[in-house]
Amino acid sequence: xxxxxxxxxxxxxxxxxxGCNDGSVLHNQNMSPKIKKEINNLNKQVIQGIKDxxxxxxxxxxxxxxxxxxxxxxxxxISKIHKLSLDTEFKLYDDYYVLSDNNENVIxxxxxxxxxYLKYKGMSNETFIxxxxxxxxxxxxxxxxxxYTKIEGEWKxxxxxxxxxxxxxxxxxxxxxxxxxxxxxxxxLSAVLRLDGLAKILRPNPFFHYINEKEIVDFSRNLRYNxxxxxxxxxxxxxxxxxxxxxxxxxxxxxxxxxxxxxxxFEIIYITNIPLExxxxxxxxxxxxxxxxxxxxxxxxxxxRGIMYKAVAEPPTKEDNPCYSVVVxxxx
Numbered sequence: 001x002x003x004x005x006x007x008x009x010x011x012x013x014x015x016x017x018x019g020c021n022d023g024s025v026l027h028n029q030n031m032s033p034k035i036k037k038e039i040n041n042l043n044k045q046v047i048q049g050i051k052d053x054x055x056x057x058x059x060x061x062x063x064x065x066x067x068x069x070x071x072x073x074x075x076x077x078i079s080k081i082h083k084l085s086l087d088t089e090f091k092l093y094d095d096y097y098v099l100s101d102n103n104e105n106v107i108x109x110x111x112x113x114x115x116x117y118l119k120y121k122g123m124s125n126e127t128f129i130x131x132x133x134x135x136x137x138x139x140x141x142x143x144x145x146x147x148y149t150k151i152e153g154e155w156k157x158x159x160x161x162x163x164x165x166x167x168x169x170x171x172x173x174x175x176x177x178x179x180x181x182x183x184x185x186x187x188x189l190s191a192v193l194r195l196d197g198l199a200k201i202l203r204p205n206p207f208f209h210y211i212n213e214k215e216i217v218d219f220s221r222n223l224r225y226n227x228x229x230x231x232x233x234x235x236x237x238x239x240x241x242x243x244x245x246x247x248x249x250x251x252x253x254x255x256x257x258x259x260x261x262x263x264x265x266f267e268i269i270y271i272t273n274i275p276l277e278x279x280x281x282x283x284x285x286x287x288x289x290x291x292x293x294x295x296x297x298x299x300x301x302x303x304x305r306g307i308m309y310k311a312v313a314e315p316p317t318k319e320d321n322p323c324y325s326v327v328v329x330x331x332x
Contacts, residue, residue: 061157093131120207126150141166143204161205167197187299245271265306272311
């Protein structure tokens with residue numbers, strides 16, 4: 001089969017699954033078993049190198065120019081993912097075989113079903129992209145990416161990457177929908193405190209873009225800007241007799257001793273005028289703050305699973321500042 005017929009066949013099949021500018025693409029199982037087997041064997045070596053924490057196994061698979069440019073970067077990625085790789089499975093998320101038809105070998109692959117596209121510059125006109133999903137703790141997941149390019153008839157590893165894919169069991173578009181819903185209900189604080197998690201998973205690798213990425217970025221920027229205008233920390237709760245001052249609010253994962261699970265809750269650090277050793281008085285103060293909180297931050301007790309209050313005697317300047325913590329759970 002000559003090259004023109006092959007390219008035409010690839011282009012017809014690729015329109016069913018995804019798109020590629022100036023070329024053609026095959027997605028997941030719709031590709032040559034021979035090529036698939038070659039790449040699978042290479043990926044097995046890469047994954048084994050990660051599990052064994054041996055960067056040399058992976059460096060040997062790389063394009064010589066890339067290997068020599070920054071070997072320390074390869075070692076750093078392997079060290080980050082090594083421990084996780086021992087306890088989780090590399091599950092194929094998507095893979096693509098791409099024949100580019102432009103001089104620059106610029107590849108754009110669109111996956112409409114999962115609402116993302118990849119834009120990448122290959123080092124030859126033949127590229128294979130693999131995306132793996134790795135399950136992590138606390139309802140999080142990561143993406144592991146390998147990109148191979150064919151040089152002088154041999155597949156070589158051009159690039160690999162490890163980045164966030166899911167938090168709270170949601171991908172970026174799913175979490176964005178939740179954030180928009182919270183914002184539309186007037187629950188701005190709960191919406192904003194999910195933005196850091198959203199930022200972690202917006203780009204699972206540098207070439208990965210969700211189709212609504214611009215909308216996500218613009219909405220997030222405006223949401224944070226509006227909240228910063230609305231609330232100026234520290235916030236003094238003047239309606240409470242002891243005059244506590246809310247210093248900061250941050251999302252955290254909390255080890256629930258009853259359920260033996262980690263929960264996504266908020267941590268409120270506040271400055272108290274009550275001596276920290278007077279635990280009963282601080283607990284009573286926390287109860288009063290909790291009743292006042294919904295007036296200050298609408299929705300927080302309706303949406304969140306709980307809050308960890310950390311009472312401190314003065315503004316915290318280091319992690320080990322003396323404090324007394326009280327956790328309050330909500331029935332959400």
